[in-house]
Amino acid sequence: MSQKPQNLVYGVEDPLPLPTALLLGLQHVFVMATAFIFPVVIVRSFGGTAEQAVFMVTMSILAGGVGTILQALRKGGMGSGYLCPAVCGPSYLSASLLAAQTGGLSLVYGMTAVAGLFEVFFSRLMHRLRVLFPAEVIGVVVALVGIAVIPVAVPNFLGIAPGDSVTEALELLVAGVTLGTMVAISVWSRGKIRLYSVLIGIAFGYILAAATGILDGAAIARILDAPLLAFPDLSHLGWSFDAALLIPFIIAVLCSSLKSIGDLTTCQKINDADWRRPDMRNIGSGILADGSSALFSGLVGGMGQSTSSSNVGLSVGTGATSRAIAFAAGALLIALTFFPKLASVFVIMPSPVMGAGLVFVAAFMIVNGLQIIMSRMMDTRKTFVIGFAFIFGLSVDIFPEFFIALPTSVQPVFSSSLALGTATALILNLIFRIGIARRKTLRLEPGTDFSDTVFSFFEAMGGTWGARKEVIQRAESAVNELMEAIVFLGLTRETVRAEITFEEDSLDIDVRYPGKPLDLSPGGAPTDTDLLEDENALARLSAFLIRKYADVVTTDVRDGECRIRLHFDH
Template sequence: MPQKPPNLVYGLEDTLPLPTALLLGLQHVFVMSTAFIFPVVIVRSFGGSAEQAAFMVTMSILAGGVGTILQALRKQGMGSGYLCPAVCGPSYLSASLLAAQTGGLSLVYGMTAFAGLFEVFFSRLMHRLRILFPAEVTGVVVTLVGVAVIPVAIPNFLGISPGDAVTEALELFVAAITLGTMVAISVWSRGKLRLYSVLVGITIGYILAAATGILGGPEIARILDAPLLALPDLSHPGWSFDLALLIPFTIAVLCSSLKSIGDLTTCQKINDAEWKRPDMRNIGGGILADGSSALLSGFIGGMGQSTSSSNVGLSIGTGATSRIIAFAAGVILILLTFFPKLASVFVVMPGPVMGAGLVFVAAFMIVNGLQIITSRMMDTRKTFVVGFAFIFGLSIDIFPDFFTGLPGSVQSVFSSSLALGTATALILNLIFRIGIARRKTLLLEPGTDFSDTIFTFFETMGGTWGARKEVIQRAESAVNELVESIVFLDATREAIRADIRFEEDSLDIDIRYTGKPLDLSPGGPPSDADLLEDDTALARLSAFLVWKYADSVTADDKDGECRIRLHFDH
């Protein structure tokens, strides 16, 4: 059972009053609404009508609502059980644009359904792919997810759009007040007001935008003219399939899955104060929910769905991660498809307000990714994995024109810093694993300075293995204490052999020597008086420390050969 971190107001399994759950769910829907623009971009790319755009947005919202609920489930392998909402996935944008321009919306829907089906299959393999996702890779993905929000967040924050390249003072004022309100409530508020920091900030932003004219007459008229209640338009254009688009959509769904792995890893970490490593079976359930929502979206006429990194950042910022909020947000999204007037409020969100919300949540994602990277020891290989992934990933944002002429079949990999950075980290991780030995032997000679040898060995191998710093420190202390005790008690005068085996979830050390066995019976530490008067007190102190460092200790001896096994959970 995960241990609830102290910074959470509402943890994963906490129950909430219904009004609180609905307000927090509404807050998440406001953040999710930033992705509603992607279907509009796809329809406009081939000259589609406003009705086609409205249909695709509506169906995407419906699929997102269902996907959000599926993700919060944890039954029969479906869902991760976390608050990790589903939205229109930016990883699908490049491939969807190519499909729309090639064969219209029917091809977009058919290829999206195929991508969802592929992700469902991929989810069943997740528990066998732990080797692909060490902490440095998942940390890079989470960090780049936050970085990928910046190109969308900053232009909106500054009030810049394709038809408006000038930042007005009023736009900057609204953005600054909106962001400042969110930050002030998060940092200085008392009680549960922190839960609603984004909702309060967005509300103030809307009011200021209306008062300053940024939210103008056409936008307000759109809200007023929209019917309060209506059935969704079901004029579906059908489905089609093109073998030539198989590679772009496969790349898109893999990028989307890797982003979701990062999001779900973050959810695990923020909900467990004793988090150690990604739970790949749980992530597999989350990817299954992700693929199912993408499959549903393609079937009913929406855009490919993926977990929302911004909403994960929101849950960190507000300290509310209860999955009840996911059910509330999912229901609200489904209801939006029947209430056009309410949906239009999200569609006309002013750019400065949207930008402020995205800046707020991106900060949490970036820092959380860096924390995942630094949760493990680093050596030169892992430094290259992380450093090169950031360098080549960010080159997309720094030199975008350089990648525009690439073939469409590989365009998805070079469509964003997230896609290229993730691909770089995965490939380098596999390359740099070549030559890494999971089993090592250390020989220690009595009468030599074995302490330096022990500490140097574990520090070097800890970085090579990417082990947790705390586990390596306990292991080197336990081995040093044990060898010191063997030498001090004159248990042997021959070389002491330590066989070390590292796995992702364990570190095992097998120490062998020829001589007298040690008494390593567990017990309490000797008193100060015992240390002064009892000759066996130092041996008992050593045994106590070894048991304190290691998670389990076993010892036996046969024909003069003594064997001590130390096990450490990792």
Template sequence: MPTKPPDLIYGVDETPPTVTLLLLGLQHIFLVTSALVFPVVIIRAVGGTAEDAAFIVTMSMLAGSIGTVLQTINRKGIGSGYLCPAVCGPSYISASLLAMQTGGLSLLYGMTAVAGAAEALFSRFLHRLRFLFPTEVTGVVVTMVGIAVIPIAVQNLLGTGTGDPFTEPAELFVAAVTLGTMVAASVWGRGSLRLYSVLVGMVVGYVAAAATGVLGPDAIARFVDAPLFAFPEIRHPGWSFDAALLLPFIVVVISSTFKTIGDLTTCQKINDTGWKRPDMKNISGGILADGLSAVVAGLLGGMGQATSSSNVGLSIGTAAASRAIAYVVAAILLVLVFVPKLAAAFVIMPQPVMGSVVIFAVTFIIVTGLRIITSRMLDARRTFVVGLSFIFGLGAGMIPDFTAGMHPLVQPVFASSLSVATVTALVVNLIFRIGIAERQSLVLEPGTGFPNAIFSFFERVGGAWGARPEVIRRAESAVNELMELITIVDAADGPVQVDVKFTEEALSIDARYRGRPLDLEPGPSAAGGQSDDEGDLARLPVLLIRQYADSVRTDGRGGECRVRLHFEH
């Protein structure tokens, strides 16, 4: 059973009072609705109409409401049961733009539904394919999700785009004021100001745009004329499918899956003070909910949905992780579907304001990806996985007409920097897995010289395995203390054979030697027959070994002694 951390006010299974619950839900809505800028970006990038933008925003809110409930229920293998709302996923932007340019809205909706179905299917096999997704691959994909959006984000920030290749001074002013306000509120703000930094920046941006003429009278009139309550206008064009776009949307599935794994792992950690490792069964249910949310979005006419990292962070900041808050978020989103004025507010959003919001969000995505990469040890192989993926991914985005001359079936693989980087990371990782064994061995001589040998060994194998640095440090220290103890009490008649086995769940060490057995129970003795002075010297290594390792076992038979150390990973 998970143990609620003492600094968490409302745990996942607790329900806050009604008024508090509503206020907490409203706080999350501010972050959820900020992601509605992404579907507007897609529609505008291909010259879509304001009506199309309003429809996709409205349907995205409805899909987000359903997706949030699916993520929260945690029943019959669907959902994680955590506060992790569904929002318009930035992972979908590049592929969605490609679908719009190729076949319009019908192809966008059809491919989004197909991508969601693929993610739902993938969730059933996730535990068997875990070797394909080490942290360096996950980190590369998450980072490239942000990097791939940079061109369109900067284009909007500067107020350029279809039919408008020039940046006006007023647009630069609005961009600077909007982005500057968001950053300042996030860095120097306290309390509510920091919590609502995006919302505050958007309001300031709208005011600045209206004052400078960037937000024209026609746009303002469209917002004023929009009804406060109304049933959404159905403008669904139907669904279509293009096999040539299957690979780009599979890349979206991989990106969205990686992001969801990170979000749900964080949810598990903040709700359990005794957390050791990700619960993959729980995460599989969450990814299934993620995929079903995208299917719903495609069927309804919205943008693909994914879990929101920002909302997970908000639950940490407010110390409130109750799943009841998620149901309030879903209910508010459902109500907003029938408020066209809100959709109009996003449809008329000035380009500099839109670009500022996207850049603000992308900043956190990129840094999160880099943190994932550096959370594990990197040897030469893993360094090449990261470096080559970034080089080829970024290179593909920098070269004009990169796909010109390629076969039509191959072009989608290289259609964006995200797809090139993801494919490169997966292929290079599979190649570099050759020659990496789960088991490694080291022979140590009691006496002197073993610390350097231990350090070099664990640095090498830790990097090859991509282990967590803190686990490798504890293992190094435990083996070093074990050798110190064997030397102090003169327990071994010869060398010590150290066998190390690594999996994503654990690091196991089996040290064998011939000689006297060690007693590693806390107490005055560590080996039979030693002097009192030796016993005093042996107490500290015994205590340290037990502190470093999660479990310690000893046994001896036929003159061969064995010490087994286990480390949760």
């Protein structure tokens, strides 16, 4: 059972009143609207019609609603059970553009459905792939997910768009007021108004954009002219397949899955105050929902779906992570499919307002990634894994012209800082695992200054293993206290041998020495009076501390050799 963090107003399992759920769901839909542009880009890439663009956007919204609900489920292995909405996945953009230019939208839809099937298959393997995703790799992915939002967030914040490279003072004013409102409510507000910080900020942004003319009459006319109720025109639907596009789409879906792993890990972390490591089975269920939404999107005529990092950041910023919000947001998205007038409100969102919302949520994603990285101890190997992943990943955004001439089949890997940085981290993690022993032997001599040896050993191995610092500190304290008790009580003059075994979920220390056994039977701590008057009090204090440090302590004696086993949950 996860422990709800104190900073959450509504935790993942908390029920919400219907009006609250709908308002918070609406807030998430506004953030999700930033991804509606991707289908438009795909249609325009091959000279498609406005009707085709409207159809693809509409069906992508429908798929996003279904995917958001599937992700919030927790039945039969489907869904992670978290608020982690589905949106048009940027990882699919390069492959979808290639398919659109090769065979039109029917090829995009067919290949997207095939990619979804591949992700469904991949999800069944997730629990066997824990070795690929230690905390530092997951942390890099989560941080890069936030960083990958920057190239979209900052140009929109500055009011920069294709054909418009000039930032106007009024655009900066709208962006600044929108972001300032979100931040002010999040930092200084009291009560539950913090839950609606982004929604209130966006509302102020719309009003100010309309007052300053950034939201012009043509945009408002689009809302007025749109029909209130309409059903999608299914004449645009069709499917085709091209084996030559399998590699680009498989690369795209792998990049999308890795991004989703980062998003779902963040969901686990922000919903559990005692979070220690990613739950790969839960993530596998989440990837199954992700793949199912991509499959559904391809079948109904939408773009490939993936979990939304921005919405995960929003849930952190507002302190509302209840999956009831996911059901509300999903229902609203499905409703938008049949109410074009309502959908138009999101389509005309002013760029500065959109940029302000993205900047707000990206900050939380980046910091969460760094927190996951620093939850484990570092050594030179892990420094290289993390450092090189950030360096090469960010090179895509800093020097995009260096990667233009690469073959189209591998373009998805080099399409964003997230894709390349994640690939770098995964490869280097596997390379640097070479030579790491999960079992080490520590020999200590009772007549020497063993404390430095104990602490140096555990600090070095903790970094090599990427262990949690708190566990390593308890382990080294327990072994040092054990040695001091052995020396103080004169239990042996021979070498004390400790076999240390590390696994991702445990640290076990098997201490052996020839001599007299140490009494570690349960008991309370000695009082101050006991320490002054009872000659056995120090031994009782050592036993108490050792049991306090370790999660499980067992002892036995065989053929004159004493054995003490210390187990630490990791």
